Amino acid sequence: MLTGAVVLSLLSLAWLSQGFPTALNPLNPYPDKPRVTFKPDGSFTLSVFSDLHFGENPWDTWGPEQDRKSLVIMRDVLSREKPDYIVLNGDQITGENTFKENSTTLVNILTQPIRDAKIPFSSTYGNHDNQVNITHLAELEQELKIAPTSYTRRSPPGVGGPGGEANYWVPIYAKSTDAAPSLIFWFFDSRGGISTEGKALPDWVDESVAQWIESETAVMEKAWGPAENRAAMVFVHIPPHVMESLQKTLNSAKEPGLNADPLGVGSTQSSESTSGGQDLDLPFWNTVNSKIKNLLAVVSGHDHGNEWCKRDPAKDVVLCFDKHSGYGGYSKGGWGYGTRTFQFSLKTLKSSVTSWVRMEDGSKKDQVTLDKNYSR
Incomplete structure (x- = not known):
């Protein structure tokens, strides 16, 4: 008979094989991958592709042509920005237009430019990535099969709720020999869309994620010291519900960027009929702001006609929209396509980041x- 200690060791090894931190290895979720680091000059560039919407109408000529144009944008951005890291911030695939038998092959296509460039990257997933013929988990598993430079991870058991399998964090180090990271990228799964059984999924980050953030940040502080020693950035596809109220007081002179997509039902977390009109993302939102320190920005996509950044005065945190990157998904004349880029510097890391x-x-x-002065 196996002793309790042996069983625990076997369970820990099993978790390690899936990339989950454990008591034996609490803060190294990527034991088989190189550490992501700043450049020797202290800079770090991150580019965000959002709402690519691959796979629309594969039976028509315009569908594959959209995907081709999106790939051109991706390759051009990688050439111009030369990023050190890439984030795919949700709605990679328009799942309602795909066929079940080949839906995950779109993951191969849309990640090809990143894989060719051998750039480390992470994914969040959106409402269109949860549909009858595709799921967040299916996309995640396919990505890990084909992309050695992917740092996407599955949520630990019991974290994320139905359809919310991608809640994780990635440490970014000043240099590979450092004992602790200088920057943490947090990725949260806002779910949405429908299940493979055709049932509507909640469109907010599940309450279980708040409890997980508390436990993860506690372990980080025990191992690495106070959270104030590190900077952080959050990525989630559907914007926190608070962005609806922020848009009402947007000042385009101080907070520049396209503002062409009015926020309302379906635009932010817990704004669908499944929420019953309640701000059900509040446990997540409150915990993010109380436990994640030096939070430079909360970055989301979903609303294709918005690309502004604004401070939430209640939490004193800046929220930013991405830029609609792919030719798929809805758009209007003059909106255009592109990416949002962030430029970090070790000299100012805990207090500021530049974005365009x-x-x-x-x-x-x-x-x-x-x-600290932005959007005040």
């Missing part, structure tokens, strides 16, 4: 410095 939107034609616009 890079358009398809190569132009750079709406550059801002997200610091």
Whole structure:
């Protein structure tokens, strides 16, 4: 008979094989991957592709043509920005247009430019990634099969709720020999869409994630010291519900960026009929702001016509929209396509980050410095 200690060791090894931190290895979720580090000059560039919406109408000529144009944008951005890290911030695939037998092959196609460039990257997933013929988990598992530079992980057991399998964090180090990271990227699964059985899924980060954030940050502080020693950034596909109220007081002179998508039902977390009109993302939102320190920005996509950043005065945190990156999904004339880029510096890491939107034609616009003075 196996002793309790042996059983615990076997369970820990099993968790390690899936990339989960354990008591034996609490803060090294990537034992088989190289550490992600800043450049020797102390800089670090992150580019975010959001709402690519691959796979629309594969039976028509315009569907595959959209995907081809999206791949051109991705390759151009990688060439211009030369990022050290990539985030795919949800709605990679328009799942309602795919076929079940080949839906995950779209993951191979949309990640090809990143894999060719051998750049480390992470994914969040959106409401269109949960549909009858595709799920967040199916996309995640396919990504890990084909992409050695993917740092996407599955949520630990019991974390994330139905359809919310991608809650995790990635440590970014100043240099590979450091005992602790200088920056943490947090990725949260806002779910949405429908299940494979055709039932509507909640469109907010599950309450179980709040409890997980508390436990993870406690372990981090025990091992690495106070959370104030590190900076952080949060990525989630559907914006926190608070962004609806922030849009009402947006000042385009101080908070530049396209603001063409009115926020309402379906635009932010817990705004669908499944929420019953309640802010059900509050446990997540409150815990993010109380436990994650030096939070430079909360970054989301979902609403294709918005690309602004604004401070939430209640939590004193900046929230940013991405830029609609793919030709798939809804759009209007003049919105254009592109990416949001963030430029970090070790010299100012705990207090500021620079961000801009890079358009398809190569132009750079709406550059801002997200610091203590921004959006006040």
